[in-house]
């Protein structure tokens with residue numbers, strides 16, 4: 035099996051964007067609450083995850099087709115990238 039460490043083309047990159055933003059940019063506008071945050075690797079917007087009420091990252095993907103987000107968490111060992119198109123997760127630890 036050669037499946038190990040194989041990612042989709044979207045996740046197969048060496049560099050991932052980072053951000054200092056610590057809020058969901060859409061929830062801030064509407065007063066919504068988020069649980070976890072995701073950073074869009076295409077345009078750099080920070081939005082909330084699918085466990086959050088408004089699922090802005092999911093909606094952003096549906097609206098724009100930007101395929102990859104990364105988690106923004108204080109714990110580096112929880113860091114991952116997610117591809118919405120292929121539904122694949124890549125650990126970035």
Ligand SMILES: [Zn+2]
Pocket residue numbers: 042043044045101117118119120121122
């Ligand atoms: Zn992909």
Ligand SMILES: [Zn+2]
Pocket residue numbers: 058059060061062066067068081082086088089090091
């Ligand atoms: Zn949000």
Ligand SMILES: [Zn+2]
Pocket residue numbers: 074075076077078079094098100
């Ligand atoms: Zn985007």
